[in-house]
Amino acid sequence: MLAPLQTGAARFSSYLLSRARKVLGSHLFSPCGVPEFCSISTRKLAAHGFGASMAAMVSFPPQRYHYFLVLDFEATCDKPQIHPQEIIEFPILKLNGRTMEIESTFHMYVQPVVHPQLTPFCTELTGIIQAMVDGQPSLQQVLERVDEWMAKEGLLDPNVKSIFVTCGDWDLKVMLPGQCQYLGLPVADYFKQWINLKKAYSFAMGCWPKNGLLDMNKGLSLQHIGRPHSGIGQSLCISPWQLDDCKNIANIMKTLAYRGFIFKQTSKPF
Numbered sequence: 001m002l003a004p005l006q007t008g009a010a011r012f013s014s015y016l017l018s019r020a021r022k023v024l025g026s027h028l029f030s031p032c033g034v035p036e037f038c039s040i041s042t043r044k045l046a047a048h049g050f051g052a053s054m055a056a057m058v059s060f061p062p063q064r065y066h067y068f069l070v071l072d073f074e075a076t077c078d079k080p081q082i083h084p085q086e087i088i089e090f091p092i093l094k095l096n097g098r099t100m101e102i103e104s105t106f107h108m109y110v111q112p113v114v115h116p117q118l119t120p121f122c123t124e125l126t127g128i129i130q131a132m133v134d135g136q137p138s139l140q141q142v143l144e145r146v147d148e149w150m151a152k153e154g155l156l157d158p159n160v161k162s163i164f165v166t167c168g169d170w171d172l173k174v175m176l177p178g179q180c181q182y183l184g185l186p187v188a189d190y191f192k193q194w195i196n197l198k199k200a201y202s203f204a205m206g207c208w209p210k211n212g213l214l215d216m217n218k219g220l221s222l223q224h225i226g227r228p229h230s231g232i233g234q235s236l237c238i239s240p241w242q243l244d245d246c247k248n249i250a251n252i253m254k255t256l257a258y259r260g261f262i263f264k265q266t267s268k269p270f
Contacts, residue, residue, distance in 0.1 A: 004018050038150065054180070060100075061260055067103075067155060067162040068095040068253065068263065072245040073171045074126045076112050078119040086112040087175060088133050089126070090142050093246045094153055095165075100254040102247075106149045111136040114182075140185055147188065155190075163265060164194040167212055167249055196266045197249055204261040213248050220255045224248065 074089035076082060087110050094104040094270050109132050112118075118130050137145070147156075155162050166172055172194045180187050202208045209215035217224045225248050253263070 033216050051223075054127060061262060062254070063257065063263055064099040065097045065161045065163050065263070067097055067153075067160065068250075069093070069155070069162055069164045070095055070246045070249045070253070071164050071166055071171055071194075072249065073175055075175055076115050076118065077122045079121055082115055082119070084114055084179060085175065086110070086114060086179060087139055087142075088112055088118070088122075088128055090146070091246050092146070092149075092164075093250055095250050095253065097161075100250075100257050102250060104149075104153055106146060108145060109133050109136045110139050110142050112163050113138065139179060139183060143185065143188070150190065155195060162193065164192070165197055165249060165253065166194055167197045167245065169194075169196050169267065179216060191266075193269070194267045195263055197252060199266040200256065200261070200263055201252065204256050204259065213245065213252070216252050217248065220252060221253055222248075222255060225251075 041079070070093040072091060073087050075085040075087050077085060090106075090110055092106040093102050094106075095101070096103050111133050118128065120134065123129055133181050150156050156162055164172060172191055176191055177187050179185075197216070198209055199211065201219070205219055207219070209219065214224060216222075225244055257263070
């Protein structure tokens with residue numbers, strides 16, 4: 001009896017998938033400003049007796065990477081701009097490429113050494129106060145901790161495909177290599193390829209997000225979390241109005257993945 005039961009289950013699964021596709025119809029992709037696909041598809045499926053798991057099954061294509069590493073630096077700044085800028089917050093979210101859920105977090109504040117005193121402009125922009133960076137590890141020490149975290153998470157395994165994701169090219173094209181050059185530090189190979197979310201969004205939606213995360217959240221009808229210019233915003237920070245940029249990036253990625261978008265590297269090889 002086992003074989004007939006399995007055959008029947010497979011046929012029923014195929015039937016459900018077929019019905020679900022008919023229900024979703026042409027909503028797999030939509031132009032900028034149209035309400036989020038996930039909410040549309042979930043409502044449609046629910047109305048026809050389907051659960052959220054079925055919505056995920058029919059709308060989530062496989063990605064090219066096992067993991068996406070969402071990164072968003074905060075750095076010293078002022079008006080006029082100070083030189084060199086130094087990273088003061090180093091957050092990474094490990095996003096599962098199959099489920100698009102956050103599996104692990106790396107977060108450290110970094111002690112600036114060239115301009116150790118944060119400016120009022122920097123604190124106003126980032127929400128990071130002096131006490132958060134005083135006595136924190138140097139960039140070299142933080143980069144060593146990143147490498148340890150990458151190894152612990154299995155991300156250095158050659159059989160595991162992962163890539164960093166940033167909102168723009170500044171973090172990994174300008175900020176990190178520029179500061180490493182100034183300090184005489186090597187840049188790990190895994191920081192030399194990334195996905196610029198702005199470019200990915202423009203490929204998926206057909207319009208460029210001039211205001212970055214704000215425009216992408218608006219275009220996808222997503223709730224904007226907190227305030228801009230803060231990587232993860234942990235313990236010491238004066239929330240409740242502090243933004244977690246990394247989680248906003250992850251939320252945008254998940255929504256685009258549910259629309260059927262396949263993420264690809266956008267940076268050019270070094």
